[in-house]
Amino acid sequence: MAEIIVVTSGKGGVGKTTTSASLACGLARHGKRVAVIDFDVGLRNLDLIMGCERRVVYDFVNVIQGDASLKQALIKDKRFDNLFVLAASQTRDKDALTTEGVQKVLDDLAADGFDYIVCDSPAGIEKGAFLAMYFADQAVVVVNPEVSSVRDSDRILGLLASKTRRAEAGERVQEHLLLTRYSPARVETGEMLSIGDVEEVLGLKTIGVIPESGDVLNASNKGEPVILDMESLAGQAYDDAVARLMGEQRPMRFTQAEKKGFFSKLFGG
Ligand SMILES: Nc1ncnc2c1ncn2[C@@H]1O[C@H](COP(=O)(O)OP(=O)(O)OP(=O)(O)O)[C@@H](O)[C@H]1O
Numbered sequence: 001m002a003e004i005i006v007v008t009s010g011k012g013g014v015g016k017t018t019t020s021a022s023l024a025c026g027l028a029r030h031g032k033r034v035a036v037i038d039f040d041v042g043l044r045n046l047d048l049i050m051g052c053e054r055r056v057v058y059d060f061v062n063v064i065q066g067d068a069s070l071k072q073a074l075i076k077d078k079r080f081d082n083l084f085v086l087a088a089s090q091t092r093d094k095d096a097l098t099t100e101g102v103q104k105v106l107d108d109l110a111a112d113g114f115d116y117i118v119c120d121s122p123a124g125i126e127k128g129a130f131l132a133m134y135f136a137d138q139a140v141v142v143v144n145p146e147v148s149s150v151r152d153s154d155r156i157l158g159l160l161a162s163k164t165r166r167a168e169a170g171e172r173v174q175e176h177l178l179l180t181r182y183s184p185a186r187v188e189t190g191e192m193l194s195i196g197d198v199e200e201v202l203g204l205k206t207i208g209v210i211p212e213s214g215d216v217l218n219a220s221n222k223g224e225p226v227i228l229d230m231e232s233l234a235g236q237a238y239d240d241a242v243a244r245l246m247g248e249q250r251p252m253r254f255t256q257a258e259k260k261g262f263f264s265k266l267f268g269g
C-alpha cells in the first residue's frame, strides 16, 4: 500500500516545496520507494529544488491527458534509485488536472510498488490544492510562526476534515504540524509565535521544527534538497522530521535560543 502524503499550507511561500523535496529525499534515504509530485500547474518549482529541471521532458499534465505514460514522465533522481519526480506542467490551463486523472496516476504509482507518494500542494485553496489533498492519507501542514500563516493553515485543516476522500468515507487524514523558518531568538523577544502557541491554535502535533537558515536557499540554488546537507541545522531538523514520520521518537532540536555568554552580553554581541 502506498502512503499518500500531502504537503500543504494555505498561505503561499511558507516552505511547502522545500519540505516536499526534503521529505521525499529523506524517505528515499531510508530505503523507501518514493514519488514526489508537483501539483503547482503553471509554476514549476519542485524540479528546480530537486535539481532535475533539465531532465523534464513530460510532466504530470501530459500523463493525465494521455500524451505520455507515467513511466516516461517519472524522472529518476540522480542520488537515489528509488526516488522519482513528477514535474508540474507549464500550461496556463488551471483545469488541466482532473480528479479522475489524478486518481489514476496515484493508483498506478501504488500498483507499481511505491511506498510513499508525496504531493507538493500549490498555495491557496483552489483546484490544484484541493486535488493535492483529496486522496491523502496523511497531511504535513507547513506553518511559519506568524499569525497569517497560522490562520490560513486553520482553513486548510477545515478542508482536510471535509473535502478529502477519507473525510467523505468518515475517516480522518492524519495531520502533522511542520513549523518552519523558526527562529528561537525571535520567539523569545515576542516577534514570533512559539511552538506551543501554534500547536494550541491548530490543535496539531508537531512532526518537526525547521530553523530559519540560509542553507535552505543555498540548497535550492544547487538543486540539492537541504536534508542532504547534514552539516546544516535545517537539514538535520528535516532528517528528524522524516524519522518521526516513520514512527521513530526523537527529541526536538534547535528550538531554544542560544544562551548568550558573559562576554557577548557585555559587548552586546
Ligand atoms: N527554513 C528555512 N529557512 C530559510 N528560508 C526558507 C526556509 N524554508 C523555506 N525558505 C525559503 O522560503 C521561500 C519559499 O519556500 P518554498 O518555495 O518551499 O515555499 P512554498 O510554500 O512551496 O511556496 P509556494 O506557495 O509559492 O509554492 C524560498 O525562498 C525558500 O528558500
Ligand SMILES: [Mg+2]
Binding pocket: 016, 017, 018, 040, 045, 121, 122
Ligand atoms: Mg511551492
